[in-house]
Amino acid sequence: MQPRPVNMCEEQTVSLVDILQEDEELEEEASAVLAGSDSDHCSYPQGYVKRQALYACNTCTPKGGEAAGVCLACSYKCHEGHDLFELYTKRNFRCDCGNGKFKDLQCKLHPEKDELNTLNKYSQNFFGSYCTCGRPYPDPDDQVEDEMIQCVVCEDWLHGRHLGCTVPDSVELQEMICEACMNKNPFLWVYAARLAAPGAAAQLTESQRADESNTNRPLKEPQVDDAVEPSCKRLRQDAEPSCRLKELQAAAQKAEQSGAVFWPSTWRSKLCSCSACRERLSEAGLPFLLDESDTVLAYENKGKSSEQTQQGHDPLMSALDNLNRVQQLEIIHGYNDMKSELKDFLQRFAAEGKVVTSDDIHHFFEQQSEKRRRESCT
Incomplete structure (x- = not known):
């Protein structure tokens, strides 16, 4: 979520570079978030979807009532024209559209739904409120x-200035866990001392920095002397690997336990996955932390990949199926010529750092019309 302030003046002019960059950013963001979700079919039959784009309808379920979330397709088909809160993505959620939380609305895409989705988790976000403020x-x-x-645990959105820590420059490549979620799951502070991104809240104290070279070494199993170690004990150790979390606790590596914590992209793979730790994560409702495909970045990359695959399906090309071969070629050539000429026309403005006005655009299409008239007369 990034605010995009707009400055109003009597005559608005922007550079072509600004237009192209803004358009590219918006398209990429939309592709990342929406391409991973189905825009035509309600996600309800899929159950509790691992991750999907979600919306809350302030028109149907306003503040003071019960929180509810609807999938991407239902936001288009069932809540068109309504006041919607964009929730970005949420994990393990089943579409509520038209269920018992909606008094006068029936889902157009999948009317048969349970009264409630008991495993869904809701927050203040579903009523348009965010952050600790x-x-x-x-x-x-x-x-x-x-x-x-967004916190990867509670999935609330927090202002950077309200995190209680320094926000890293490469924040888009890192995951954040807010201070409240860290304190709710104190074992995460043990990992934070070793795995947290530099510059975040988890900073080693002066006395601990002396051992920094040792703490940065990869975790490894203790060495065992094969000559004296009983074979039965070695087999038992092979079957039950040592707990990484206990190793970190024994090393007494502690971080300053305040503020949100930022984690590098590979941190999940370094969490301990022994049976005791898996049980601890499950009891805390955090088993997804061991799943690297759970990340928003993984979801976005999937969406971008899906969008790139579908880019070849141009709506114009689909309409050409009803035309004969000669007509198809004429339209395709004309369409490609116009795109190429428009691109060249705009690139001249970009190269010279000039702004594009409405008169410039009108002039371009007048030239195109004149060109077609000349060609039709020859």
Whole structure:
């Protein structure tokens, strides 16, 4: 979530570079979030979807009522024209559209639904409130330009200035766990001392920095002397690997336990997956932390890949199926010529750092019309 302030003036002019960059960013963001979800079919039959784009309808389930979330397709087909809160993505959620939480609305895509989805988890986000400050997004009363970052555990969005730590420069490549979730699961602070990203809240104390070279070494199993170690004990150790978490606790590596913590992209693979730790994560409702495909980055990459695969299915090309071969070629050539000429026309403005005005665009299409008239007369 990144605020995009707009400055209004009597005559708005922007550079072509700004237009192209903004358009590219919006398209990439939309592809990343939406391409991983189905825009035509309600996700309800899939059960509790691992991760999907979600919306809350302020028109159907306003604040004061029960929280509910709807999938991408239902936001289009069942809630068109409604006041929707974009929730970005949530994990393990089943579409609520038209169930018992909706008084006067029936889902158009999948009417037969259980009264409630008991495993869904809801938060203040479903009523348009975010962060520890509980403010809306975008916030008309907040003049501070600040990005919002999602906690990978509670999945709330927090202002960067309310995290209680320094936000890393490469934040888009890292995952964040807010201070409240860290304190709720104190064993995460043990990992934070070893795995947290530099510059985040988990900073080693001066006395611990002396051992930094040792703490940065990869974790490894204790060495066993084969000559004296009983074979039965060696087999038992092979079957029950040592607990990484206990090794870190024994090493007494502690971080300053305050503020949110940022984790590098590979941190999940370094968590202990022994049976005791798996049980601990399950009891805490955090088994997904051992799943690297659970990350928003993995979901976004899947969406981008899906979008790139579908780019070849141009709607114009689909319409050409009803035309004969000669007509198809004429239209395709004309379409490609116009795209190429428009691109060249705009690139001249970009190269010279000039702005494109409405008169420039009108002039371009007038030239195109004149060109077609000349060609039709020959």
